[in-house]
Amino acid sequence: MNDLIQTFAVYALPILFAITLHEAAHAYAAKYFGDNTAFSLGRMSLNPIRHIDPVGTLLIPIILFFVGSPFLFGYAKPVPVEYGNLRNPKRDMAWVALAGPAANLVMALMWMVLAVLLTAWQGVDEYFMRMAQAGIITNLVIFAFNLFPVPPLDGGRIMFSLLPHRLALRYAQLEPYGFFIVMGLAFMKVLNYWMVPVMTAANAALAVAISPLTFLLS
Numbered sequence: 001m002n003d004l005i006q007t008f009a010v011y012a013l014p015i016l017f018a019i020t021l022h023e024a025a026h027a028y029a030a031k032y033f034g035d036n037t038a039f040s041l042g043r044m045s046l047n048p049i050r051h052i053d054p055v056g057t058l059l060i061p062i063i064l065f066f067v068g069s070p071f072l073f074g075y076a077k078p079v080p081v082e083y084g085n086l087r088n089p090k091r092d093m094a095w096v097a098l099a100g101p102a103a104n105l106v107m108a109l110m111w112m113v114l115a116v117l118l119t120a121w122q123g124v125d126e127y128f129m130r131m132a133q134a135g136i137i138t139n140l141v142i143f144a145f146n147l148f149p150v151p152p153l154d155g156g157r158i159m160f161s162l163l164p165h166r167l168a169l170r171y172a173q174l175e176p177y178g179f180f181i182v183m184g185l186a187f188m189k190v191l192n193y194w195m196v197p198v199m200t201a202a203n204a205a206l207a208v209a210i211s212p213l214t215f216l217l218s
Contacts, residue, residue, distance in 0.1 A: 008062075010127065014135035018107060018142050019057055019076045020048045022100040026079040029099035033092040035085035043079050051076040078152070090161055090168070097157035104143040109206050111135030116210060120217040136203075144198035148191070150182055151175040 024046055027038035038044055043051070052058070053076050086092040115132040118124045149155040152175050160168045174181070185191040207214075 010130045011061075011134045011138065014111070014131060014138040015061055016048050016057075017135075018104055018139045020046060020051045021103045021107060022142060022146070023051045023076045023079050025099040025103035026081070026096060029096045030079065030081045030086070033095060034087040035082050035096075037082045037085065038079045041080060043077075053077045090165075094158045094161035097154040097161070100154050101143045101146045104139040104146070105202060105206070108136050108139035108143065108202070109209060111139065112206050112210055113213065116214055116217060140199045140202055141195070143202060144195045145191075147198060148182060148194055150178045152178050153182065 024044060027044035030037065031039045031044060045051075057076050081096055083089045083093055086096070111132050115129065115136065118129050118132055146153050147155040147158075149159040151157065151160065151172060156171075156175070156178060160172055163171055182191065
């Protein structure tokens, strides 16, 4: 039981930051492309309290952790976006959606840099290294999960933006069922066939990006 509590303590901060900055990035991108809805409601904020959803941010990750799920993921309160306010709604929707996963990729890079620095330093408490590793995996999971191309996930929004108008409208009709589709695929472990390749590719790209630092400190 103590091991579970310690592991949860290691993951708590990375998960909180990953979800908070993901949503704040959506809000910033929406404002940049012409919609001030999230900004006016105070959602373009790094204050986690403004983004926490009791079920998605707390309950679901805790349940997945204690049932031994290979992936921990969750979600915050969705950032409200009035797509009609965007300068080019169908095109800009993709950029607003992509901003969240992009923020997670950047955070994974930052945690990876921290892990390299901690490895180079002597006498650093193992707790901080475990937290850095948790930050990498957490952000890669959220990155890959949110890019899964089913609405209302970010990948679904991007797919809607890329599809021709008629197909996009039909595709959008999946949205009321999207959450149940994704949860079903996750529990049947079918989602792993998406998650593992995307996470592996992203991790490899980040490793290449920090390879000069790794070389200097080796």
